[in-house]
Amino acid sequence: GYRLWLKYDPINDDDLKATYAKQVSSFYLSGDSDTMKVIGEELIFALNGMLAQAKQVNASQAGLIVAAGDKASALAARHKLDLKAAGDEGYLVYQVKHGNAEKVMILANTEVGALYGTYRLLRQLQTRQPLADMAIVSQPDIQLRVLNHWDNLDRHVERGYAGESIWDWHKLPDYRYQRYVDYARANASIGINGTVLNNVNADPLILTDHYLEKVKALADMFRPYGIKVYLSVKFSSPQLIGGLDTSDPLDEDVQQWWQAKVDDIYKHIPDFGGFLVKANSEGQPGPGDFGRTHAEGANMLASALAPHGGTVMWRAFVYANEKNEERSKQAYSEFKPLDGKFDDNVLVQVKNGPIDFQPREPFSPLFGATPETPLMMEFQITMEYLGFSTHFVYLGPMYEEVLSADTYARGEGSTVAKVIDGSLFDNNISGMAGVANIGSDRNWTGHIILQSNWYVFGRMAWNPEISAEQVADEWVRMTLSNDNEVVATVTDMMMKSHEITVNTMTPLGLHHIMGAGHHYGPAPWVDSLGRADWNSVYYHRADDEGIGFDRSPSGVNAVEQYFSPLKEQLADPATTPEKYLLWFHHLPWDYQIKSSGRTLWNELVHRYYKGADDVKALEQQWDSLKGEIDPLQFHQVQMAMDIHVKEALWWRNACVLYFQQFSDMPIPDGLPKPE
Numbered sequence: 001g002y003r004l005w006l007k008y009d010p011i012n013d014d015d016l017k018a019t020y021a022k023q024v025s026s027f028y029l030s031g032d033s034d035t036m037k038v039i040g041e042e043l044i045f046a047l048n049g050m051l052a053q054a055k056q057v058n059a060s061q062a063g064l065i066v067a068a069g070d071k072a073s074a075l076a077a078r079h080k081l082d083l084k085a086a087g088d089e090g091y092l093v094y095q096v097k098h099g100n101a102e103k104v105m106i107l108a109n110t111e112v113g114a115l116y117g118t119y120r121l122l123r124q125l126q127t128r129q130p131l132a133d134m135a136i137v138s139q140p141d142i143q144l145r146v147l148n149h150w151d152n153l154d155r156h157v158e159r160g161y162a163g164e165s166i167w168d169w170h171k172l173p174d175y176r177y178q179r180y181v182d183y184a185r186a187n188a189s190i191g192i193n194g195t196v197l198n199n200v201n202a203d204p205l206i207l208t209d210h211y212l213e214k215v216k217a218l219a220d221m222f223r224p225y226g227i228k229v230y231l232s233v234k235f236s237s238p239q240l241i242g243g244l245d246t247s248d249p250l251d252e253d254v255q256q257w258w259q260a261k262v263d264d265i266y267k268h269i270p271d272f273g274g275f276l277v278k279a280n281s282e283g284q285p286g287p288g289d290f291g292r293t294h295a296e297g298a299n300m301l302a303s304a305l306a307p308h309g310g311t312v313m314w315r316a317f318v319y320a321n322e323k324n325e326e327r328s329k330q331a332y333s334e335f336k337p338l339d340g341k342f343d344d345n346v347l348v349q350v351k352n353g354p355i356d357f358q359p360r361e362p363f364s365p366l367f368g369a370t371p372e373t374p375l376m377m378e379f380q381i382t383m384e385y386l387g388f389s390t391h392f393v394y395l396g397p398m399y400e401e402v403l404s405a406d407t408y409a410r411g412e413g414s415t416v417a418k419v420i421d422g423s424l425f426d427n428n429i430s431g432m433a434g435v436a437n438i439g440s441d442r443n444w445t446g447h448i449i450l451q452s453n454w455y456v457f458g459r460m461a462w463n464p465e466i467s468a469e470q471v472a473d474e475w476v477r478m479t480l481s482n483d484n485e486v487v488a489t490v491t492d493m494m495m496k497s498h499e500i501t502v503n504t505m506t507p508l509g510l511h512h513i514m515g516a517g518h519h520y521g522p523a524p525w526v527d528s529l530g531r532a533d534w535n536s537v538y539y540h541r542a543d544d545e546g547i548g549f550d551r552s553p554s555g556v557n558a559v560e561q562y563f564s565p566l567k568e569q570l571a572d573p574a575t576t577p578e579k580y581l582l583w584f585h586h587l588p589w590d591y592q593i594k595s596s597g598r599t600l601w602n603e604l605v606h607r608y609y610k611g612a613d614d615v616k617a618l619e620q621q622w623d624s625l626k627g628e629i630d631p632l633q634f635h636q637v638q639m640a641m642d643i644h645v646k647e648a649l650w651w652r653n654a655c656v657l658y659f660q661q662f663s664d665m666p667i668p669d670g671l672p673k674p675e
């Protein structure tokens with residue numbers, strides 16, 4: 001699994017191989033910068049792998065031309081291609097008649113655009129698509145496409161399930177693993193252009209010279225691949241490592257401390273990306289400690305970064321017991337009034353749902369609510385609440401569900417995708433972050449199928465409207481097999497897997513009923529943690545009458561934070577999509593479910609049983625692939641499937657038995673008793 005989706009195995013179809021080889025095995029590069037060098041290396045490696053031949057030659061001999069900047073403009077003009085459409089980071093990949101020969105051209109305004117175009121062309125070969133008449137124009141819809149590593153300096157990864165952190169801080173800056181290069185290649189191949197190296201629960205030591213030297217070493221390695229490094233910073237750093245007695249953002253000494261620190265970082269790393277900040281959240285320090293707002297805190301950092309072109313990504317994941325407001329409403333209440341108060345180089349980073357990366361959540365009502373403030377999407381790629389790295393879950397459909405949801409902020413069609421790509425409100429910056437699932441595990445993500453979640457994150461950050469199914473198809477072809485039957489089987493499994501997991505764990509809008517602290521396995525009974533809103537019973541509210549959280553106007557009225565007509569739809573159980581029913585409503589056990597005619601109790605039980613049965617069916621589908629894919633990959637997933645099957649039953653039995661105490665209703669006829 002180490003090679004991810006960049007496997008480049010030999011193409012077995014001799015005719016196809018010959019056609020590809022004739023066209024692209026000899027290539028020309030328009031320059032010799034560091035980025036052009038890595039393009040050359042990737043082409044040599046990939047074409048040798050797939051076609052058993054690859055050669056860098058001069059322009060007249062080449063079948064493939066890779067050009068950036070002026071040379072690309074000249075070629076585009078000659079072939080009447082619109083290079084402007086490639087923007088700063090995009091590319092054109094065309095097959096054109098050049099003199100008497102057909103040539104494939106990768107043209108871009110920038111070298112990183114040419115690198116992305118190169119990976120795009122390689123994907124064409126990896127997925128066995130024709131080169132004839134290729135006319136691809138692509139540029140990213142979102143500017144900052146960033147991984148967030150929740151990696152601590154001692155290499156423990158918060159919510160990471162694939163071994164230790166890949167950053168070996170002890171051996172940096174001198175020891176530079178090939179793995180860092182392969183990490184950069186994988187990211188560049190899907191258009192990721194930034195990485196936040198350390199945990200949002202930040203260690204202030206990251207800003208000391210000792211660590212900045214190490215950060216610089218990584219930044220130097222990633223630069224040719226178009227990847228900038230960012231750091232998570234602790235808001236109280238001026239006190240913790242600067243010797244000041246305050247971190248008040250309006251204090252001049254504090255401002256000067258940050259300015260000097262930022263200037264120093266840019267001496268090490270001239271293209272440093274900026275800061276990610278978790279402030280006044282889950283015990284982290286922040287501007288609130290000094291009576292200041294999130295905007296005052298963010299802007300203080302933003303003004304230190306602005307002269308260097310850096311960005312602040314300020315997280316909206318804030319909630320506190322003391323606030324006396326239901327948790328799902330707090331981020332909106334705190335950030336909506338600050339709309340328009342943030343500096344131009346600040347993005348507010350919002351988790352996809354209003355609680356916390358649950359298997360399914362409605363989108364956060366902040367999306368669409370802040371026309372003057374660009375919002376950055378934060379998805380979780382690592383599966384904190386979804387079975388860690390033991391369950392087979394492709395997150396593409398979940399990301400798609402969120403991105404295609406309509407906020408109605410500017411009437412129908414105001415999707416979350418249009419909010420975060422900046423087009424709805426004409427914002428000047430846009431971004432999407434994914435909490436990485438990468439570790440030092442040999443296969444990077446602890447489970448081969450979960451590599452697809454890193455992959456789909458990158459593809460959707462480039463194009464938030466791409467379909468999860470298309471991405472699954474191409475990922476399977478590049479990672480597992482190009483055999484159409486294998487592709488159909490695995491894609492089918494992937495596309496179902498998220499819904500199956502939702503049924504297994506939290507059907508019908510249930511949420512936050514997993515094990516306390518570690519978040520693994522079922523624990524709807526958790527009721528005695530220090531904060532009310534950490535307990536499962538706070539969320540499901542099961543009692544003799546029924547189950548679910550009344551967030552409608554008769555309850556905490558969280559629906560008021562959405563735009564019409566959504567808020568009216570969600571206010572009424574009859575018009576609330578069934579997948580969010582118990583998120584927004586507390587309903588009697590005998591409430592009739594529209595789609596099935598079952599009572600709520602029977603439907604809940606039915607879903608838990610269906611979830612467990614469907615996982616078993618997934619396992620059988622996987623077993624049918626024996627002999628069709630690499631035996632080691634097959635076996636790894638098979639072992640994980642065993643765990644998944646067992647745990648789906650664990651969820652089913654635990655949740656059904658627990659909730660039955662309240663419903664006091666029997667297991668529906670025909671279903672075996674839970675044990």
Ligand code: GCU
Nearest residue numbers: 158159200201278317356384
């Ligand atoms: C969740 C997660 C924490 C993380 C936090 C965050 O609460 O469990 O580990 O620090 O989210 O996103 O800041």
